[in-house]
Amino acid sequence: MDTIETTEAGLPIVFVHGTRVSGTMWHPVIQHIGGSHPMAAPDLPGHGARRGEPFTIPSAVDAVSEAMDTLGGRALVVGLSLGGYVAIATAARHPDRVLGLVAMGCTALPRGLFSAAYRGAGRAAAAYPEAANRLSAFAFRCTLPHPLAEAMVSGGLSSEITPSVVKAVTDMKPLASLSAYPGPVWLVNGARDRFRRDERAFLRACRAGRLSVRPGYGHVTSLSDTGAVARTVLDAAAVVTAGTDRVPTLEAGR
Template sequence: MDANEQALPIVFVHGMRVSGTMWRAVIRAIGTRHPTAAPDLPGHGTRRGEPFTMPGAVAAVAEAVDELGGRALVVGLSLGGYVALATAAAHPERVRGLVAMGCTTLPRGPVAVAYRGMARAGGRYPEAVNRLSAFALRRGLPRPLAEAMVAGGLSSETMPDIVNSVAGQDPLASLAAYPGPVWLVNGERDHFRRHERHFVRSCRQGRLVLLPGRGHLTSLADPAVVARQVLDAAAVAAPGPGQG
C-alpha cells in the first residue's frame, strides 16, 4: 500500500463472525494518510477453522502492529473493541491510542445470557446461522457496508468460544491498566452502550463520543465520519518529536 510512512499506523479489529474486510470503506476513506492493517482474528476470514481464544486474538493484533513498525492506534468494533481493550492492557508499549466502538457493556448478566443462547445456535448450526446472518446484514445495512461485512465469509461456529472468552474478561480493569488515550465511540442507539459511564470512569485518559442516530453496526454506515474520528484520534496519539 502507498502510505505515509511517517504517520502513526492504524490497526483495525473486526467483530464477531465477520473478518477484516468489514473495515474496507473506512480504510478507503483514510487513504494513504496512514499505514493501515485489518487482520483476521483466529477462527475468522483467512483463519477460519482455528479456535478462537482471547490470547490468540490479542497476539494477532500485536503481530499486525509489529508488522507496521511496532506502535499503532488500535481501532475495534464490538468483539474487536473488547479485543482492542485486552491488547492495550497487555501491550501498552505497542498501543499509542485506542478507539473502542460498540463495546461498553459489561459481559455479564442478561446480555451475557442472551448472547450465550445465540452462540449455542451458531455452534450447532453454523451454516444456517451464517445464511441468516448474511440475509440480516444485507437487509439491515447500507449495501456497501453489508457487502464488506460478508466479503471475507462468516464464521458462526466461533460464537461459543467468543462469548466464553469475552465473558471471562474484565474490560474495566483493562482500561484502568492502560495509560494511553482512549476514545469510546458508540452509536446513539447502540444496545452495547449500557455501561459506558463506568467505562469512561475507568480510563486514565478517556472520552465518550456518540454518533447521533446510529446503532451497533450502523455506526459504520458513514465511513467518512468514522474515518474523521479515527484520524483525529491518530493525530492526538501520534508520538511527539523525539518520542519515536
Template sequence: MKSSEAGLPIIFVHGLRVSGTMWRPVIQAVGPGHPTAAPDLPGHGSRRDEPFSTAGAVAAVVDAIDQLGGRALLVGLSLGGFVATATAGAHPERVLGLVAMGCSTRPSGLLATVYRAAGRLAAGHPGGADRLSAFAFRRALPGPAGEALVAGGLSSQNASSVITAVCETDILASLSAYPGPVWLVNGERDHFRRDERQFLAACQDGRLLLLPRCGHLTGLAETGSLAGLVRDAAAVVTARTTAAAAPGGRR
C-alpha cells in the same frame, strides 16, 4: 494491508463472525496517509479453522502492530473493541491510542445468559446462522459497508467459544491498566453502551463519543464520518507522541 512511509500506523480489529474485510470502506476513506492493517482474528475469516481465545486474538493484533513498526493506534468494533482493549491493557508500550467502538458493556447476568445462548444456537446451526447474518448485515447496511462485512466469509460455528471468551475477559481491568488516550465510541441506539459511564471512569485518559441515530453496526454506513473520527484520533496521538519525543518532553 496498506503501507505508507508517512502517518501514524492504524490497526483495525473486526467484530464477531466477520473478518478484517469489514474495514475496507473505512480504510479506503482514511486514505493513503497512514499505514493500515485489518488482521483476521483466530476463528474468523482466513483463520476460521483455528480455535478462538482472547490471548490468541491479542497475539494476532500484536503481530499486525509489529508488521507496521511496533506501535500503532488501535480501532476496534464490538468483539474488535474488546480485543483491542485487551491488547492495550496487556501491551501498552505498543498501543499509542485506542478507539473502542460498540463494546462499552460488561456481559454479565441476564445479558451474558442471553448472549451465551445466542452463541450456542449459532454454533449449533452455523450454515443457517451465516445466511441469516449475511441477510441482516446487507439489510442494515446496504451497499459497500454491508458487502464488506460478508466479503471475508462468516464464522458462526465459532460464536459460542468467542462469546464465552468475551464474557470471561475483565475488560475494565484492561482499560484501567492502559495509560494512553481512549475514545469510547457508541451508537446512540446501541444496546452495548449500557455501562459506558463505568467504562469511561475506568480510563486513565478517556473520552466518550456518541454517534447520533446509530445502532451497533450502522455507524459503519457513515464511512466518511467514521474515517474522520479515526484521523482525528490519529492526529491527537501523533501530536502527543511528537511532544513526548521532543527534548524535555514527557516519555
C-alpha cells in the same frame, strides 16, 4: 491479513473486526482514509482466513500484535464489538505499543440476563452455523449500505466460532484492562447500541478517556457513515501524533 503500506509518515493504524466476520469489514473505512497512514486489518483466530482455528483473547491479542509488527511495532488500535474488546485487551498487555485506542460498541459488561441472552445466541449460531451465516449476510444487506454490507461478508462468515467468542468476552475484565492502560482512549457508541449499557463505568475506568455517542445509530450500523468513522480515527491519530498525553474526559454527540 490486509496491510496497506505507504511512504507517508502517518501514524500506523490497526483495525480489529467483530464476531464471525473478518478484517474485510474495515475496507470502506480504510479506503476512505486513503494512503496517508500505514494500515492493517488482521483476521482474528477462527475468522476469515483463519476459520477453523480456536479463538481465545490471548490468541486474538497475538494477532493484533503481529499486525502491529508489520507496521513497525506500534500503532493506534481501532476495534468494533469483539474487536473493541480485543483492542482493550491488547492495550492492557502492550501499553507501550498501543499508542491510542478507539473502542467502538464494546462498553457492556456481560452479566445477568444480558449475559444469558448473549450465550444463548452463541449456542444457536453454533448449532446451525451455515443457516446463521446466511441470516447474518441477509441482515447486513438489509441494514447497511451496499459497500459496507459486501465488506462484511466478502471475507467469509464463521458463526460456529460464536460460543468461543462469547465465553472469552464474558470471562474478560475490561474495566481492569482500561485502568491499566495509560494512553488515550476514545469510546464510541451508537445511541441505539445495546452494548453501550455500561459506558459510564468504562469511561470512569479510563485514565485519559472520551465518550462519544452517535444519535440514531445501533451496533453495526455505527459504521454506516464511513466518513464519520474515518474522521474519528483520523482525529484520534492526530491527537496521538501531536504527542498529547491526555484527552478531555467528557461526553459528546448527544
